[in-house]
Structure formats: structure tokens, C-alpha cells
Amino acid sequence: MEDKDMEKNDVSQSRDKEKDGDSYEKVCYMCRRPESKAGPMISMPGGMNLCHDCMQKAFDSVMKNGMDLSQIPNMPYMNLNFNDLSQTPRQTEIPKKQKLRKQKEPQPQLTMKDIPAPHVIKEKLDEYVIGQERAKKVMSVAVYNHYKRAFLEKDDADGIVIEKSNILMIGPTGSGKTYLVKTLAKLLDVPLAIADATSLTEAGYIGDDIESVVSKLLAAAGNDVERAQKGIIFIDEIDKIAKKKQTNTRDVSGESVQQELLKLLEGSTVEVPVGSNQKNAMTPMATVNTDNILFICGGAFPDLEGIIRERLMKKSAMGFGAVLRDSFDNDPDLLSHVTNEDLRTFGMIPEFLGRLPMTVTLKGLDRDLMVRILREPKNAIIRQYEKLLALDEVKLVFEDDALDWIAEEAIKRGTGARALRAILEEFMLDIMYEIPKDPNIGSVVVTRPYLEKNGGPLVRMRG
Known part of the structure; x- marks a missing residue:
């Protein structure tokens, strides 16, 4: 008797496991979005799942008049298995009640009152970031002015239009570039996306497209377009997209990436996929305006100190006013003498530098x-x-x-x-x-x- 009871318990447990077999989240076969992003999935024969958006697009492409699938409560004919093909449609069970997903509460929109004054921003940064006084001061003023511009009502009565003030951060590795931006976004409670320029390539080549940085910001904002349009995008390792000095192949990850970033930095309208990095006909798209997005580009720029030192050494001449050749060898603040000419020699195109009007240099740590x-x-x-x-x-x-x-x-x-x-x-x-x-x-x-x-x-x- 005990053996039979044990077998019954094993059978019941296996059935419960079969019922709970969907412990893994379902992913749409077409747009590759998970069930948490796209909503309830439609199970197809062969273990294939489709979201309602992709199914609707499939029907719209076949039928001219279209067919609203949202009016069908449970789609019993679509949730078929091979074992159910022998049953008539009347024998399929339709559940009486359907569980509704809890709708996410909309996040509060940012207002100008939520952005503190520059001195308050710097005081908060001082609690987390040691040193880099000028960098913290410049970023505090730039962020404050940027959000004044973002929340300014578009009234051209006086004809004054405030331009964007994107930031270029230059500093040695480990000086606190990424940590400074992360701390700033945390204190302001704004959406932040951190992208790596090394993975960006020209459109059509293997790698991330330029619009992927905006897609990351949209995901950080909870797919809220209004909130994302007032966020911050930090593009790290920006020095890695410099022009190659000597190359016989197409530079798909250098100068071409700088050229494609121009409109994004200046302010343009781009379409990005929602809930997915893949851009295809079945993925829902969202239109994002980058005009009020603050772009911060940072990089270590190795060998830039040598370019600056070489430019400064050209001023040396004979006489009492001459500059000594070894006067800049041990200068810890040599990066503060950087100019656009030095960055162009490094490999950055002038159009790209023109869209980053504010340059911040970070000192090395002693x-x-x-x-x-x-x-x-x-x-x-x-x-x-x-x-x-x-x-x-x-x-x-x-x-x-x-x-x-x-x-x-x-x-x-x-x-x-x-x-x-x-x-x-x-x-x-x-x-x-x-x-x-x-x-x-x-x-x-x-x-x-x-x-x-x-x-x-x-x-x-x-x-």
C-alpha cells in the first residue's frame, strides 16, 4: 500500500511539473521580445510563440481590411497543440476568467523644480567624487543650463534659441570619468544610458548601429519616450573611433561612426526598437527626439599628451624668453592645455568636435x-x-x-x-x-x- 501511495504521489508531482512547465519566460519568435515586454504570447505548433503585435501585423499583411485580434479574448484556435488537432473546435476548453496584468504606474515627469542649482549639484558631487574640482564645476553648470533649455517653452517671440551644450571629457584611465557621470545621473534621478563606442559600426556592418545608444536610454526610462527625451547618454571610449592613420581597408568603426553621430549629437528624430535591439519589420518602433538629450563623450585619449607637448615645444626658441624642452615632461596638468587642433591631430574630425562645445579635462590621481x-x-x-x-x-x-x-x-x-x-x-x-x-x-x-x-x-x- 505504501508503494502505491508513493507512486501516486510521484505521478501527481510530475503532472504538477508539467502544468508549471512554463517557468521560463516566453519569447516572441518574430520580434524576440520577452513576455514581460510584449504581453501574453500566442502558442503555435512546434513550440513557437508570437506576441499580439506580430500576429496583428501578420494578419494585416495578408488581409487588406485587417482584423483586430484584440477583440478575440483568448484565441482558442491559435493555442493549438498537435494532440488537439483531432478534436473539434467545440471540444476546446475556453477559460471563463482571464487574469489581467497589472499596469505599471506612470513615472512622474521631470520639472525644472526637480533640477537643483549648480552649487547644490557640486556639493552633492563632492560627497562622492574626490578632486577634479574644475570638472565637477563645469558639469554642474552644463547640466543645469541644459535642463533650463529642455524645460524652456518653445516661444520664438524674442528670436533667441539656446543651443545644446554637449560635453567632451578627457582624462587618464581611472580618473573618474564614468563614476562622475553615474553619480550625476543618480543625484538628479534622470535616465542614464552608458554606451561603448568600441562596439559602434557603420550601418550595414556587424556591430551596434548608432541608434542603439538611444534604444538603451529608452529602456533605462522604462520605455517612456517623454522621460527618455530629457535623459543623459554617456558614450565611453570615444577616442577609439578616431580616424586611423594608415589603413588600406574601409574604416567602418572610425571616421564613419563620427559622421553618423553628428545628427544625433546636434538633435534629430530617430526611430528605435522598443524592448529589443533588433530592428526588423515586426518590432514595434518608437520615435525619439534627441534635441533635449544631453550627450557626454569621454575617453582616455592615449598619446594625446605627446601631441600637446609637441605643439607646445614649437614655441621654443633661443634667448631668454625660450621655452625649455624639458619643461613639460613632468607636468601633471598637461591635458589642460588641449585644443581642438590637438584633437584633430589625434584623429577626431572637426564637425564632431564642433558639436561638443564644452571640453573638460580630468587630472591624474596623485x-x-x-x-x-x-x-x-x-x-x-x-x-x-x-x-x-x-x-x-x-x-x-x-x-x-x-x-x-x-x-x-x-x-x-x-x-x-x-x-x-x-x-x-x-x-x-x-x-x-x-x-x-x-x-x-x-x-x-x-x-x-x-x-x-x-x-x-x-x-x-x-x-
Whole structure:
């Protein structure tokens, strides 16, 4: 009897699994949108699923007058399986009640009152970003003026039209370009899309089209076109689309990408797919106007310092007013002397630079800035580890000499602030592994000898 009961339970469980077989989200065969984006799917023979939009377009293309599929509540004839072909249409079961999806509440639209003044924006950025004072000041003013322009009613009575103020950020790797934009969008609570210029190619070639950056912004705004049209697009690694110096092949990811970005930066109307990166006849499209979208382009621009130094050295001459040849060799703020002439020599076309009127240069990080980055920001790396060990009721302390050693080692690696986390991850691994073993440990002090591998951390017991 017990064996029979066990078999019955197994059969019932297998049936329940068959009923719940749709644990994976269905994807439309035509437009490749998931069920959460396109709504309920229509199951076709062979495991093929279609959304209502694609099915409607298919019927409209066959029938001239069209056929409104939304009037059919459940489409019993479309949800067929091969086992149901032997049944008559009357034998197919039609559910009496259909579950309705909860409609998403519309997000509140931005107003000018939601955008703080430039000094308030900079004060908030100071809590998260250390150094780069001029960059924070320029971006605060640029963002504030941009949104004043975006919310300005279009009244040409006085004939004054405010132009866009897109930003070009130049700085070495790890200086905080991407982190500055992310923090800015988080503080302003506006949609932000971060795109990589290395994946952009000319239309018709393998890679992402130019409109894909607008599609990412639309997805970040919850497919709300009005909200997306007042968002921020950050195109990183913009130096990678510079003109190639010597090439015998077609430059599909260099100068041609710059030329296709011109209208997008200046302000134009583009059609982008909704809920998908694929652009085909079955994917619903949305029209987005980029006139009020703030574009921020950033890049490390390697070897640009050499171009600037070479231009400055041309001014050298003989006499008392001559510029010494080695006067710019160790200048940490050499990028601040950049001009459009230097960027054109690097490989950027003048039409592209003309649509980025504001140029911001970020300084490289020295030892003092590295130590401040470890300590002062709200989301400092040391504070993150302190919080992790506080969950185990253990106090974590870093000595000043230890922080100085970490900063010096990070400068040697040459990857900016990214090296700080890499170094801490390396030395905190043993501490994070050993500390939870003993519940009597009360505090851990990280010392310089431990980092230099001449000893261990100072561990203090409770009481």
C-alpha cells in the first residue's frame, strides 16, 4: 500500500511539473521580445510563440481590411497543440476568467523644480567624487543650463534659441570619468544610458548601429519616450573611433561612426526598437527626439599628451624668453592645455568636435588624492569593508602608514582608482576568510608590515 501511495504521489508531482512547465519566460519568435515586454504570447505548433503585435501585423499583411485580434479574448484556435488537432473546435476548453496584468504606474515627469542649482549639484558631487574640482564645476553648470533649455517653452517671440551644450571629457584611465557621470545621473534621478563606442559600426556592418545608444536610454526610462527625451547618454571610449592613420581597408568603426553621430549629437528624430535591439519589420518602433538629450563623450585619449607637448615645444626658441624642452615632461596638468587642433591631430574630425562645445579635462590621481579616495567618499572602499566586518561584530581599522602604502602601490600599477580595489581585494582575502572562524575576535588592525608581507594584521580579542 505504501508503494502505491508513493507512486501516486510521484505521478501527481510530475503532472504538477508539467502544468508549471512554463517557468521560463516566453519569447516572441518574430520580434524576440520577452513576455514581460510584449504581453501574453500566442502558442503555435512546434513550440513557437508570437506576441499580439506580430500576429496583428501578420494578419494585416495578408488581409487588406485587417482584423483586430484584440477583440478575440483568448484565441482558442491559435493555442493549438498537435494532440488537439483531432478534436473539434467545440471540444476546446475556453477559460471563463482571464487574469489581467497589472499596469505599471506612470513615472512622474521631470520639472525644472526637480533640477537643483549648480552649487547644490557640486556639493552633492563632492560627497562622492574626490578632486577634479574644475570638472565637477563645469558639469554642474552644463547640466543645469541644459535642463533650463529642455524645460524652456518653445516661444520664438524674442528670436533667441539656446543651443545644446554637449560635453567632451578627457582624462587618464581611472580618473573618474564614468563614476562622475553615474553619480550625476543618480543625484538628479534622470535616465542614464552608458554606451561603448568600441562596439559602434557603420550601418550595414556587424556591430551596434548608432541608434542603439538611444534604444538603451529608452529602456533605462522604462520605455517612456517623454522621460527618455530629457535623459543623459554617456558614450565611453570615444577616442577609439578616431580616424586611423594608415589603413588600406574601409574604416567602418572610425571616421564613419563620427559622421553618423553628428545628427544625433546636434538633435534629430530617430526611430528605435522598443524592448529589443533588433530592428526588423515586426518590432514595434518608437520615435525619439534627441534635441533635449544631453550627450557626454569621454575617453582616455592615449598619446594625446605627446601631441600637446609637441605643439607646445614649437614655441621654443633661443634667448631668454625660450621655452625649455624639458619643461613639460613632468607636468601633471598637461591635458589642460588641449585644443581642438590637438584633437584633430589625434584623429577626431572637426564637425564632431564642433558639436561638443564644452571640453573638460580630468587630472591624474596623485598619492594624496588616492588616500582621500580611500577615506572620504560616502561610498569609500574602506567603509564597505568596515560594514562587511561589522556584520560579524568585528571592528576594522586601517593605520595611516597602511593607507599611504596602498596609495603608492596603486600609482605604480598605473590604472588610477581602479587599482585601489584590486590591492584591497588581494590583502583582505585572508582576513575575510579567517575572521569568521573565531567569534571571540573583536577588532582587526591592518598595518603596513602586513601589506609589505613582513607580518600579519593586529588582531584583538573581545573584552
